Amino acid sequence: AILKALxxxxxxxxxxxxxxxxxxxxxxxxxxxxxxxxxxxTRRLTAPMFRKVMTRARTLARI
Incomplete structure (x- = not known):
């Protein structure tokens, strides 16, 4: 949705x-x-996987 909106x-x-x-x-x-x-x-997404992605996103966003 974000890519289409942009x-x-x-x-x-x-x-x-x-x-x-x-x-x-x-x-x-x-x-x-x-x-x-x-x-x-189904463990396609685990809590550690989600935390890792969100931590990286915060780093990239500098927050």
Missing amino acids: GLKLREYPFGHGNEHRLTDGRWLVDSYHCSRYNTQ
């Missing part, structure tokens, strides 16, 4: 959990699986 091409920013993409305006986009019940129960 008018960017999805194929230029392939999804992968933990992938980092530098956007054309200088901001960062960090990919993560949605923390849905399905993804957590």
